[in-house]
Amino acid sequence: MTDTTITETAVTITIDGQPVEVAEGSTIHAACVEAGIDTPTLCWAENLTPVNVCRVCVVELEGSRALVPSCSRPAEEGMVVQTDTPRVRHSRRMVLEFLGSGVDLSQADDLHHWIKAYGADPDRYGTDGHPVERVEEPVKVQDELYIRDYSKCVLCYKCVEACGDDAQHTFAIAVAGRGFDARISTEFDVTLPDSACVYCGNCVGVCPTGALQFKTEYDLREVGEWRPDDQTVTRTVCSYCGVGCNLDLHVQDERIVKVTSPADHSVTSGHLCIKGRFGWQYVHGE
């Protein structure tokens, strides 16, 4: 690919007793994928730098006192990893429970299967009259392009990374506050139109929980008309500038309802600008 020849050395690690070979620099998570071991992730995405904050992907690493996040820990020759021990299952279950006990995961579709698989019961904290603090905030509807509902936010940092130095470099949003009060916020919580936001929608594109949502999707959900099973996804190319970003058009009832971009494309890495993301509306007339 480049004029500097990259000599790829491979490392071999053992996962659940099975040797797995991956390229040097790959993560344990990548090795799990290689070995066909399904691993939950939440704050990890292939087009973002790992922040390893959610801890749902932890595995047991021989010689390490604590569990390690598989999404960010590089595989090193000879590592011995366990992904399905009681400790691992316990931590994953508790992380999912903790999340569900504090925020609304109803639209975090990717997590539902894992919540079931690990038997997580987010409701048990509030039983017999225990008051439980949750994140409860009104939905922020500040423009016609997308909404923010932080009562669904798991603080995975993905939107911050996409808005910041992993893609957009606009830095309109950051994590503010500390501890359980930490929130994704603009400066002084000003509205998005008053912030640096350039409406590329790259934050929405990476949000795993529906906390950030295209207005088209939000409006349909509000009236009970969001029907993913009735949607088609068609890959095409943006009609604006010459960069040639690939678009995935999500269509329901012959209308485009949202636009995403493939994370594995060398041009976009899943990111778009406002024109590619929102400039499709002329297709449907006025």
Place this chain on the structure above:
Amino acid sequence: MAAEGAENGADGCQSGCVSFVLRGLAAEDAESGVDGCQFDDMTDIYLGADRATEPEVAAVDAALGARGVDPVVRPETERLYTSGRSRRRERRHFLLPALHALQNAAGWISPGGINYVAEVLDVPPAEAFGVATFYDLFRTEPPDHEGDTFHVCVDAACQIAGYDDLAASVRASGGHVHLGPCLGQCERAPALFVQGSGGRRDYVPADDEPFELPQAGEESLRLLRRIGVADPSSLESYLAHGGYQALRRAGEMGAEAVLEAVAASGLSGRGGAAFPTGIKWRAVAAETGRPKHVVANCDESEPGTFKDRIVMEQDPFAVIETMAIAGLATGAANGWIYIRGEYPLATARLQDAIDAARAAGLLGPDAAGTGHDFDIAIWRGAGAYICGEETALFNSLEGFRGEPRNKPPFPTTHGLFGEPTAINNPETLLNVGDIILEGPDAYRSRGTERSPGTKLLCLSGKVGRPGLYEVPFGTSLGDLLDLAGGVAGNGELQAVLMGGAAGSFVGPDSLSLPLTLEDTRAAGTTLGSGVVMAFDTSDDMTAVVVRIAEFFRNESCGQCVPCRVGAVRQHETLVQMQRRGSLSPARRTLIDEMAEVMVDASICGLGHTAASAVRSALDLGLIASAPSR
């Protein structure tokens, strides 16, 4: 997140000296600083319409100008501007001092103030806001009161000393009270720290009292031997009491010999984790080709801990001399003191000491004639326990949120600014002075084989003479309490909190416990940062433990799920227990289950230890032992 600091960019200098100057450590030419105008839209970031007030601008300009910082965007002519990523990177760490200046000027950090700082340092306002809201000493809403803020500690030592009376009396005299965590004055509980506003300085009323060290002048003292003897504000006095002999000696020995001596001494870190200092320094020394750093971790925020404060206030030259030894040994030219914001006297004394040492050639190029360049800058924290965690400290100093980094990589290769860093507690550093002067063998003659040397211990709570003590490792807990005047209060010991909020409780049956790393570990407790806090049988341990749980809830950085949510659920469960007077078996199990995920899956030591004191209290039956209903 903190990738910004990872590389030193194209302008990086191999020896570290250029980065040193760019990073504005001790720039003499203060007038070359900011010109004070508010440019419009100079940066590549978007700024709202709010503008800083004149006092805000003046305060920021003064703070940055004093450090020789010019704005990132520099108009050379109308048609030529210099700016760019590397200039931004070289200035980002001035965010914290700039925010301090805003807070002090206006009593809060206003939107206009943030915009001004954002413009000068080219930091996105949302990020600056995210940083400002991380710290307890910064407010991002207009104050609802005139004047200074009176911070009253509500942690264990002050809890049992009756902080509410102190708070009430401050309120009665018209002061605005803010209840918060340990202020590092546990020996003089209840504690008070006054945060100035409107340009007034911060102060601690108790600092006006004359200082007394319980063991002052005793022969056995090693680390504390100058305290109460030498004048902390006089370099001459320090020199007269043997100061700077260790650095000169180290210069003669050379880095390799110093590294060997430190390794041979068996010295381990005194900040809590007890990592072998020799190994850490050797690893930093082995790194080449990038600027390197020595950081003194003076954030001291572990409830019950105040040893570093006393050392810094009473023997500041010793801290900077031993930092220079660390610099020499590891080949680092840049020294940093990150000190908690609630320590105004220690900050002033250290700054005076640095200035005096620099003037005397003991810091700077060829420091003390060792042939090694070394200088030191002080960065003030702003109220966040987590910033004592070494990687959180780096992020905080660099101008980011004080969120710990995942390890590996470790600070020895990727520390401050992503560069090799030796970070140590000041007590650790002080030990090095003796190791150099008397040699590792003599050093090892005190303490035990596996815990050589002496240990500073912070005695507080129900003891006759609370204060800072130095004893050889191996002294028993009982003997230590006796040294401090025995159990006070009603005279009946209920429990001792060892190692602080992150440590654990032991009962009266542990008085024979030898205070060594190995023995405390075997007994399932810890020396941690040297906290020994005694409680008598009249103390409400449930209230103490609930407060400890609340401390972790408040101090979690919020980054990782196990700690962010776990600390909240743990606190809620204990509050409920306190209310009901009992803990159901199911809830007891839940506490253990929560503890397990916090220990196993949290990113940093805060999460790892957030349940430890709670669980020890439950195990000892200190709380909820007898269901009362």
Place this chain on the structure above:
Amino acid sequence: MFGADTEVEQADVILLWGSNAREAHPIFFHHVLEGLANGARMYAIDPRRTSSAKFADRWLGLSVGTDIALANAMGREIIAAGLHNPDFIARSTQGFEAYAAHVESYTLGWAAEQTGVPAEAIRDMAHAYATAPKAQILWTLGITEHHNAVDNVVSLCNLALLTGHVGRWGSGLCPLRGQNNVQGGGDMGAIPNKFPGFQDVADDEVRAKFEAAYGTELNGVPGKHLTLMFEAMEAGELRACYVIGENPADSEADVEHARKLLAGLDILVVQDIFMTRTAEMADVVLPASVAWAESEGTVTSSERRVQRVRPAVPPPGQARHDIDIIGEMARRLGVDWGHPSSRELWDEMRSMSPMHAGMSWERLEASGGLQWPCGSEDDPGSEFLHGWLWADDLEGHDPAPFSITHHAPPKEELSDEFPLRLTTGRALDSYNTGVQSGGYASPIRYGDAIDVNPADAAELGVADGERVLVSSPRGSVEMDVRLQPDIPTGLTFTTFHFPELVDANVLTNDEWDPRSGTAEFKAAAIRISKLEPEPAPA
């Protein structure tokens, strides 16, 4: 363009020349940002301190239309300082001596006078560029929308030849395309003198190949490009026009003149998805479908990447696919082309265009696109061009020629009557004349205004937001003033996205580059005057 988008991530020095990619090519700029994060040093050369320029280590705010002066001065400095690459020059280029002699008079001091940029900065940029292990020059309309566009471009190419920053990964020249398929249109032969694959219509051998394939005789005389067409209309030689997906009635420089000419045609046929200003003037309007969302086909991006577009929704009402419309048109003209699918047309095209030969439909379906040239089905495509410059035998090519270019200031000189320079550009959320991007409610759209340096505004006595009269030798429009410290004094700026609000192209200059046919959008002379106060109501 010559290189791949991702190359810039590995560059050590980036010259962003006349391009506000941050707003005009936002996702390409992500790759630039990645390059900056990797430690690249960036120089932005632009009369305005654009949002892209703000990311640069240095912004050089040259006077409008002085790019050649700057480029040639850089060339001179590189040679004078001995920083050129003699081996490369000797082996792979021709005309160096003449170039060196020509640029000898372009001293730093002289260039500083012409460009307004300090000599030290020009020198610094020249040295940084020449000494970088890998360096890229990126440009867009800022370079090409001038009367001497081609000279501007070749002046930059000279720099690459001088230093060898071309034809290697991470080093190169990248013109960024303004529209999603201008590259593809050219590739497919939608330029006056080329068949698909840039094969020359005047080349008898090539023409014979196409004639044999299509069984018909083909015209070997190059056609006219847009600007020449308007001249032909003016001369009365061109009487009928079939416009597909263009809106010249809004987008041409000096639009009032263009509209008059369009109105005077015998017949104007417009095929478009919108009732554009041009369509409104047409005799026949053929409603088309949206190429990228309603029909099958391919487009080619700036980096020569051919990618598939696919229908996601059906076309509305009577709208039809372009292929159907053109096929029907042919049928009415008496030939039956059948009903070929996009794929059949593609296969036909690649059987005729060697550089597309390896791009089978299956490969295009499966991959994220392929970059031409791609000669055979096992050819992975080409990430960058001109690699032959580094081959020992130049792979049979002639050595690359240096070009002689002369500094020539904008045709329209400033005068007492028109003392300010106007230049135009794009805003992030909008696109060309706004027919597409007007369709969504952008929260960041601010509408057209004329950006004026606060010092100039003070001199003119106009305030932020004030409505003023802006006049050029061709006409006048009313616009709102926006104070903008990011442009130097003497310069003004506006976008051209909202013709219904502001006819900015009324103001611009239709002097065009004879070689590329691009009009000079970038350098009109204007005057700003205060509006007379409204007469008091009677």
